[in-house]
Amino acid sequence: MEANKFRFFEGKIYLFVVLIIISSLGLEAQDFIESGRLSGNFQIESQYYFKDSLIGSEDVSEKIRSNSFLNLIYNSSNFEVGLRYEAYQPPLLGFDVEYQGSGVPYKYVTYRSELVDVTAGDFYEQFGSGMIFRSYEERNLGIDNAIGGFRFKFRPFAGFELTGLMGKQRSFWGKGAGIVRGGDLNLNVNELAEGLLPDEFQLNLGGSIASKYQADEESTYFLPENVLAYSFRFGLIGPSYSVDGEYAYKYNDPNLTNEFSYNPGIGLILNGSYFQKGLGISLNIHHIDNMDFRSDRNSVGNVLNLNFIPPLTKLHTYRLASIYPYGTQLNGEAGIQGEITYKIPKKTSLGGKYGTTVIVNYSTVYGLDTVRIDQFTYETEIFKFGDRQYFRDFNIEVSRRWTKKFKSIFTYLSLIYNKDILEAEGSAEFGKVHADAAIVDMTYRIVDDHAVRMELQHMWARQDSTIKKPDNINGNWAMFLLEYTIAPAFFLTVIDEYNYGNDSEERQVHYPTYSFAYIHNTTRFVLAYGRQRGGLLCIGGVCREVPASNAVTFTLSSSF
């Protein structure tokens, strides 16, 4: 209660300071208010829970929980002022209870000109691919590590942008223990040196540094209070190919997630692609060693991460295909991914009347081959794959329009998911999961604004070891989805996921979901009832554990 009062008070002080700054820059507050434009968006998501011991959903004493936010952005002249009010009363199941409460955790004022941008307050930022610094928000995962502090962007001439920032990261309703400093230089060579490269080539170069300060307040280790990371990157786009890469180095950063290893961190990402009409080929490799970088060396989970390294595997969106998702193992992995996209020309015997697109994708990720020197250090080499496979995915997707009204997507995938690594810190608990899935996604347009879509999915899954502790994930799954759309406003969806192959007979249960959505312009209203299976929810390769639930969900969102 007190904390909320303080947050509200803090918000008022902030607005007052903003107005003083604007006035001192010679812009009348009255002009600022009258000449501006207010925009924003909001979302209210509430769930009413039912106890469901069959799927292991917990009894929720509040019955109703809710996550809501409102973003307000006010633009006037060169200024932008924004804030976000958030309320978690209490947070939906699966979100960290530390979020409970309400207030204004995100507020900022930005001045923008051709030469310089200055932001005071909270902001998100990313340097390069994010290997040494990415501050971002992923609402569905409960991640928000905005920096609260000061940032400038400086563009003295075309093709040159320098960014500098300093601040502390958001940690739920407070700030993390560490101070973050960073700088990034981005060079667009085409703009910097006109005529140096042929018109069909585009070259970008960049370099970043990020560092954190956190006091050493314990007596076990000699800890570095300042930890620095730097990276260099390039990106070249040609007429039929592109190559880009980034190399990152992090100085000794003993922390809880690397078990206080004093090794440096090294990251290398290389991507190449070749494309021409109807054909695309891409190859990606990466080596990640000790690159878990956080502003607080004692934090674990998705809290106070300073960097983000996307997984080198395809991000599947179909429900059964995402039961076993992969997230980059920041403490060490090396992997390779290749993908070929080919469009079989239309009006051929294989391509059919409208053409057919085939995507074949393969990725494999291994642990690094390391030799331990002592308790604190080890040796490894770049791209020296170890024996332990973390993940493998072979998948093929065939999309085809059969008639003007009917199209389909067929997907087959075969996964190896090292459950020991991904869910048990590498301990020999489960072994690997071998999963194969076949998915058919069909859409039929009945009349102009009426369409029906159906998904049929099946997954065969087996685990190396016996199931020691019963869970609601293991074994074979079947899934059915039927969606009726009356464009552009109404969506009716029925889904049933069935874990018929669960090792435990009593856990062979259905997970039905019924939902209705209404969309009008930018406003979306959804009412749904269903069982949500527990497990890992991953977005962009970042995962959190979601408990099973049986709930009615109400969502209202809009932007203005």
Next chain:
Amino acid sequence: MKRNKYKVENQYGILSIICFALIVLFSCDMIDPPYKEENYVPIESNQVVLIEEYTGFTCGNCPPAAEEAHRLKDRDSGNVIVLTVHAGTYAEPSEKHPYDFRTIVAAELNDFFKINKYPVGMVNRVVDPESGRQNFSRSNWEKYVNAELKKEARLGLRVGTQYNATTKRIDIEVNVEYFTKGTKDHFLAVYVVEDSIVQYQLDYRKTPSDIYNYVHNYVLRDEVNGTFGESLSNSDINTGERFTKNYSYVIAEDKDWRPRHIWILAYVHDKGNSYQILQSAQAFLYPKQ
């Protein structure tokens, strides 16, 4: 918008390079071996610090936290007490591992302090002023233990026990003396705790990870006067004021507890200030050998 490109280039280009150089030069500490500090000087203190560790026997990441709590207890022998609270998902027994460490008091503490990650610990239930957090991962504990040990104790606390092996009755006397002023929000809580319970524990660091003879220490068994205890006074407390509280607790017949490993924990906490613990004390039923 036109501007004088070249002047701007020169001025700001140099400024940019200086900024970069400054950040690079002053933002990295390189540590050479040895990495481990060896010469710890104990902090002299009349304050006893309580570490409440939230754990479960199927939590494979929990044993390192138990070791850290134990290390801190050993480091400042006599000034640090550890209490292990088994609660949450990882404490749920299964067919294969039926032993149940859970208690009503542990569940109430777990729910009240909104613990949903394991292992975490509270150190005198202090609240970090910046993050607002009250429970922390194991590598944070030492920082808060050190800070608490440096504080001057606001009160003294002593526990005495008498155990009747025939009736299994424990008589407990707690003496409190205030060195500074207190309030009516100061509560005294008394718990029964047991050491050296040999049972199953999952430990991800070990191969195999199933440890069937793991020694569980500092296990919270029950409360004596309620989960949060009872108020010491109905009005504000003056400096020098003393209280003596007497309790009795009978170990139920169906309990497999071993009196030689049982001790009584007493602590005074401030319900008006996030339940932060002001002082703690312990006493075994039998003198430690």
